Amino acid sequence: MPHCIIAGGGLAGMAAAAALGEAGFQVELFEARPFLGGRAASYGYPTAGGVETIDNCQHILLRCCVNLLDFYRRLGVANRIRFYREFHFLEPGGRRSRLAPGVLPPPAHFAGSFFRLKFLSWSDKMAVARGLRAILQGSASPELDSLTMAQWLASQGQPRRAVDRFWRPILLSAVNEELDRMAAAHGFQVFRLGFLGGPESSEMGVPEVGLSQLYAAGQWQRFPNVRIRTGEKIERFRFAGNRAAAVVAKGAEHEADYFICAVPHHHLPAVAPEIPLDLTPFQHSPITGIHLWFDRPVTDLPHAALLDRTIQWFFNKREGRYLQLVVSASRSLTELPRAEVIGLALRELREFLPGAREAKLEKAHVVKEMRATFSAVPGLASARPGPRTRFPNFFLAGDWTATGWPATMEGAVRSGYLAAEAVSEAAGRAAKFLIPGVT
Template sequence: MSGVEHSDVIVVGAGTAGLAAASALVRAGKSVTVLERKPYVGGRAYSYEHPALGETVDSQHVLLGCCTNLIELCEQAGTAKKIRWYDEQTFLEPNGNASTIVTSDLPAPFHFAPSFLSMSMLGWKDKVGLARGLMDFFRGYPAEDTESVEHWLKRTKQTELSIRHFWGPIVMATLNDRLSHCSTRYAGKVFHELFVKSSIGGRLGIPTVPLSEFYAAEARMIEAFGGTVRLRSSVEGLVQERDGRWRANTADGAYMADAIILALPFEQTQKLLPAVRMNEEYARGYEEAKDDLELKMARQIHSPYTSILLWYDREITDLDHAWLLDTTIEWFFHKSRIRRYAREKGSYVEVVIAGSRAQLGMTREEILSSALRELEMFFPEVRRAKLVKSGVLKEARATFSVTTGLDQFRPKQTTEWPGLFLAGDWTATEWPSTMEGGVRSGRLAAGAVVGDAMRFMAPETPASGLMRWLSRE
């Protein structure tokens, strides 16, 4: 490319945040250029061809019924039909016991009550404590993020078994971190949205195609509305010109726009900030503002995620997914069933270890052998099936940790510098580190660009049943 390419807005990064920002702006009539350094879109929600396995692999990402912005984005791009929704979830114990939760006809917040009452994985004392704990979130979730989930569990006298079989697994799956690391503000939001507020908030949605294919439709939508998505375009520096416009420099050329959105993980944003050059009008306050933003980013920490991918010569269970209790592996996804592969192709399975800091220092063989031993406890057919091939994916920077006190360090989408905006699930979205959080940040940044922060936001899941009067939202 030669010369300088001009547009209204440049979006740096084509993860969920960048795609959401760009799609909102192009649909509003703006010309947008998306610059992504990788050869695919989706950010951390991606898939790729594994050279050794000869398979397309990805780590599991899911949606929930309360992810209204992500669902709307998928509807706009035509990928909503590639989401398989589940109203029933199974919790498995190594001894073979299974407990299922499913929505009943009772009004919220009692729609899960029959399932909770029949759970064999909990005793009556555990269930009474669980009900008492959920009542804490009937009217919403804490406004402050000063208490850890671990402290809340002790304060509300939750039993050891309910922590192991309910509270802990839900927190690990949704916040990807240990109870002591997570703020009750965000855990409370999860419990309020999934189990209390409405009968649809806790529905589980799983993409039926690899993630890069899933999100490529968003890129095509951006281009269909006149936008440009450039892959393998790494931004090396940002310059604000004298007229206030922004120039993004890449190895292939330069791009100019009135506004720029950095839709990147916080560590990449932190690396790019020193390369920003301001015009004289704003240069004086640049260092002070940059130092404040870098201080906020310095308080962000990662939580890792490990996926074990297994291909068997036969089906090992008729379950599509399940929670796995009392073992290192915590969640089971039967991808060959979710994606409706022919049965004769066998079982393609993914098991997940959330918040997997210990696994970062372990070898592939150590992780795999442990996972296989534990998987046999839940699915005896594993012993008879032949393991054809396997893979281990470690994602050291899978999510950020929603630690207590973090809210004050999550920056807004607007910055001190006119025309420069931030997006990413780590910014101030009121959501934890999820695909929904990423989409919300992108739409908030797009709203800030056009001077109306909430313009592109989808309505929240409405309270239903009795919660229409009990909820404070």
């Protein structure tokens, strides 16, 4: 049985482990932290009533994330994801709008609810419709990676209100980057795949359990040949001649036939300096998660996008009393003290939710993920490596590699599957794990 060691227990490493485990490989997955999940994880937060498990930040998916859903199926947790067909938008003052697929066939299935949106004027809606038609009719050309989404929208004559209230809320949350930094290729991808595809492709999935519960030890019992080694940090890879020979963890060497390095790109030079990649084009984009607990329900909505303010989304985690707020590309908040972030969030939330104005805030918690994702800037595609390296038994995985996607959970799983395919081919046991999709 061929033996593969994987460094990194995020989604990329876990996806590779699950795929290779099913394919009959002996797999050892090393993760430095005491739990799996990487940046998509949960942890214990101490409260007066004990320790409560919370996610570092709300992570969502769309049903078009077919490889992520396939990974959940492999772990037996696909039923832990709840899907919503409707997207809710709130304006300051509390006025609601709803975007949901209707009876028309794709790509016009959102037309009915779109033209009923209250927060856009008729001229704004017509401009957006022209922009969506241009995306649908346009080609996925390399030129889209050389300009920003803001530049493309300007070239299409999109009004400021349409940009601020339609394009930005959707794309900022999907790509974790501002429109003036985001490669237009990723903006095209979000709309083509999620909103202009099939009527179910845009359904939003929200885990019903803590993120780390999705990857708990019990889920891995279905892979008897996969060993999960949490709390064991790989210090470096050792190479001999033209091959990877071993990893060093806790001072001990562990040998294998094949190796996958699924660590964040900024950790690669420390563990494998023999891999000569130019990582200077990679920048980071932060995400801030704000957890608020109230003494009473403050909303009946499961989630909503918040327009015209710093806070971009809220997710109703427990009967309207516990909300998770999300700010993507949150550079404006990274230097603020947490108390100020909480105060800003509470003030803004009360503009949208009348119920929050009288409710008492019982506790609050702020999570700043400074390196949440790589920044999906124009020109980055050429710097993202594939899974293969100059060493025939050493492979790369991670959402930062060449997946065709921005830094998303789907992109991470795609990279893990691609690395697993490369390992299988190198072992003379070629297999396909990646489910093709729109890229």
